[in-house]
Structures are given as C-alpha cells and as structure tokens.
Amino acid sequence: MATIKDIAQQAGVSSATVSRVLNYDESLSVGDETKKRIFEVAEQLEYTKHKKVKLTKNGKIAIMQWSTEKEELDDVYYLSLRMGAEKRIAEEGYETLRVFQDTPFEMTKDIVGIISLGECSPVQVARLTEWGKPICFINFDQLIHKYDSVVVDFEQAVRSVLDHFIATGHTKIGYIGGLECYGDRSGTIIDTRTKIFESYLREKKLYVEGYCFIDSFEVKAGYEQMKKAISELGEDLPTAIFAGNDPIAVGCLRALQEEGIQVPERVSLIGFNDISVAKYVFPSLSTVKVYTELMGETGVDLLLDRMASNRQAAKKITLSTDLILRESTLN
Template identity: 30%
Template structure:
C-alpha cells in the first residue's frame, strides 16, 4: 500500500512538505502542491483516516446544511450545482461531506448540536434567510462556517453579483428596443430577491424608464409555481401588458413560459423573457432561455478555499467573496417589431 513516504520519495519533497500540501496549508506553493497531488493520483495514495485524524486533530469531514424557504434542498438546480463543485474541490483536499439535519435518531437537535455530534471540521450553509435563528447559532459557534447566497458582516459569505446581473438583463432588453419592461421578483425576504429587484430598478432608472407598480409581480420563493402565477398577473394587464419581462430566477421563468403558452402568447414574438441563474435546463427548453449566468463552479471552488482556510487557520477573519455574472443570450428575447 502506498504511504506518505512513497509520495515524498517520488516527488523529492520532505514528508513534512507532502503532509502540509495534503492538508492544504497556505505556505506550500501551488506548483509544489500540484506536483504532490499528481503523484497522489498516480500512485493511488489514500491516507488512513483514523491515523490522519489522530495526527491532525481533525475529522476530515465538512457538514452541509440547507436553510431555504422552498424546502427543496439539493433538488434546487442552483444549490445542487454549487454543492457538486464544492464537493469535488474539498474531496481533492481529502475531505468528506455529510448533510446535517435537525434530527438525530428521531430526536430534534439544533444544527450546532448535530455538527458537534458528528465532529465536523467546518460547515457550509446554503441559506436564503440570514435571520434564521439556527443560522445565527451556527455563525456564533466556534465551528468554522461559510454561508452561500447571502451578504453579511458576521460570517464568511459567497454570493453572485445579483445587482449587476439585473442591470445586464435590463440593458439587453433596452438594446432590443424594449421600453415597457416588467419584473417578476423573488421574495424580498431573500438577499438575492432584494438585490435583483434593486438592480432592476436601477437599470430602468439608468435608461429613464418608468416602472408602474403593476409591472412588479411577486414570484415568491423562486418556484416554478410562483413564476407561473406572477406571469398570469402580468398577462392580465391586457393592452397595458409589457413587451418584456425580467424574471428573478430560471425556475420562475420556466413557470412564466408555461403561463405564456397557455395564454397563446408567443415568446419571443409577443413577449421577451430574461431569467437569472442559467440552470442546466435553460438551454434545452423551447425557446431556449436568455438568462443571467451564475458561475456555480467558481462559487463552489471559492467556497471550498475559504472554508478550508478557516479550518486550517482557525481564523475568525471573515471573507466576503462576490462572484461576477454574465448574460447568456438565447432564443427567448427578440428586438421589438
């Protein structure tokens, strides 16, 4: 069986350097780390977890928690894509991930209690409501933690540039000649919903365009059903109907497309639609959805780097990472006739 001594001999580095590289210490250069990890893959090295835990005083596990209002967890395409990227990146550093709930053996426990029970080294929280009491307890606990999709000055956070993404969507529609643009917003109880609404209003103001109150429809917590019902309300405006709609999430945009189809409204001939997220199905539907792309691979990668750094250093210095977004133009938008 391959040992850490074999890795050291093959790479020419000391056992200490190999160990520090495998534990992702920041004082090991990326070039050195890359060479060591290549040798690990080539030689099939798998450190003994018990021995490694005794040596490093770590469990080599990271807890994953979902705190979001739809209650869909991993079923949500955005969350699942981020966690898959996060999983791949932390696994490359030797960590396993486990999902934490508020139930242990049929007994209700707090997330903190469950994390302590499992002995995790750190926690990544997929969250839409920062005011959640359990999230606050996690952040205030000594366990290293990171929250995705929120902004806070109380913990490390990673989120997309929701505000800028909304402006990109409005700019695109204006360039196509649209002036009457509505917005299906996500819940204002969420950071993403608030920022995307703020960006929409700023984008419209930039182009000196009015936003009647009837042009803001509430899609709730980013669900297909919420988008469907919100679009029905917009279509009910009749002659005062907008020529384009910016939807705060792709799941809602899918529901909005269904409402248009049922009403005999052609997208994009009669109505242009822009979504937000660029979930996988967005490019496969008809019409393919123009949308603002969140870089879920980069979100997951940066989340792994920030959280593992906190675990290794036990630092309480908080990192705030905002990930750029981009507009992906497909078939659901068209120039005004």
C-alpha cells in the same frame, strides 16, 4: 452541451422522462428520488474540470442547507451550489455531512468546518457560530459580522439584463420575482434583484410599478403571476420580462404559450441562474449565468484557508455573472 439522451442514459430513465422532468411537467408521475437523480446528472454533465486525486484526511465538513430536500428540487440552484461544494470537499479528501434545515443535527468532534448554503435568520446564524467551528457562508453576505462569504454581484447581473433589453429597443419592461422566508419562518427576505430592478429602471425613467409581480421562486408561481399579468395588462403587457430565477421563467414561458403569446416575437424573456433546465425548454431560455460550481468550490477554499491559517480577518469573494442569450430573446 449534454443532450437529453446523455442525461437519460446516465440517470437510467427514458429521454421522455428527462425532458418532462427538466420542463417541470406537473402531470408526470415520478418520485422525488428520480427527479433528484435527473437534476444531479444534468448538473454534473455541465462540470468540465477533471477530478483531482482524492486524498485521505480525518474529519468532516458539514454543509448546512437552509432549505428542505423538496425545496432543493423546486429550485435546483441550491442543488448546484451544494454539488460544487461537495466536489471540492471530496477533492480535498474530507467527508461531507449534509444537513437540511428541517433535519435534527448535533455538532460532533469530527466536524472540522461548516459550509452554510443560502440565507438564514439571525437566530440561525447565532446557532451556527456558537459551535465555534470555522465557517463560510455561500450566497449570504456575512462580512459585516466578520464571517467569510461568497456572493454573486447582483448589481452587475441585473443591470446586464436591463441594459440588453434597453439596447434592443424595449421600453416596457416587467419583472416577475419572488419572496423567501428564513428557514425558521422568523421573517421575510427581501430579494436584492427586485430592489436593483426598480432602482435602475427609475434611474432610466422606465420603471412602472404595475409591471412588477411578486410571489415565490417556483414554476407554479411564475405561471400564475404571468397569467395575472396577461389578464390585468392586456395589450399593455410589457414586451420584455425579467424573471427572478429560471423556474419562474419556465412558468412564465408556459403561461405565455398557453395564451398564444409568441416568445420572443411579442415578449422577450430572461431568467436568472442558468440551471441545466434553461437549455432544454422550448424556446431555450436566455438567462443570467451564475457560476454555482465555482461558488461552491470557492466557499470550501475559503473555509480551508481559514482552517489552515487561523486568520482573524474575514474575506468576502464576489463573483461576476454572464448574460447568456438563447432563443427566448430577440438578440
């Protein structure tokens, strides 16, 4: 595992700055470019594969991101997906064209394929497919519309968290999750983790609606919803909390610490994604590891396969996850 010092040296900043950025310290006054550089270095240092010899090919692959650059910094999960895709694109000798959902874009002849990162509205899907370029959706299942897709097995992931909590004696299990809107604000995306959490705990006869709090997928929202749970539930606060992503979990951890609630002795906490931040908070965060680099690489591989073979049948690749247990849970 890379150290804070390793990241600091490569990013050209102090170790204290790296620590505060990775802990989402809102009192730290550094620009978004510095934050971006730190997060990118932290993610890059997680990659262990050797680079292939770069070939030279004509054409660009466009990465369409249904987020803004600011949103990418708030949840570096999408940054990590992008970096995995960019790495494979470079290995295969193509140039990457990055397009965020809030930036103007026109299709040009030198674009040979499209990688779509994240969930987008039906209108946005239609716009992408109207261009007639090979396309692969990452983190968004479009097999029903016969487009290649790379997704996470959320069912397996959420069940692994809940099974661990139950196996370690927890019967009061809470959830702090988020809602997202499509990039064009045409609708709300119902998070799959929330639905699976409810259905599985109902099956186990352990679901309590009052233990669930939903806002957005940000550190601030996790902090505020955890504070709300502590205030409303008091002594009935669950002994185990599953957070919809790692930034939410970081906010939860901060709120619990402010209230003097010990983690994991009083409340066990598990996040989701295993972004680089998870290792550097205190206590270090137990979380579901999503293989974001592999997702990005796999999406590009599917796209290149489609380009080379001109196959008509769409493919969906579902990747498993791993539960990584660290200091925020009693194991």
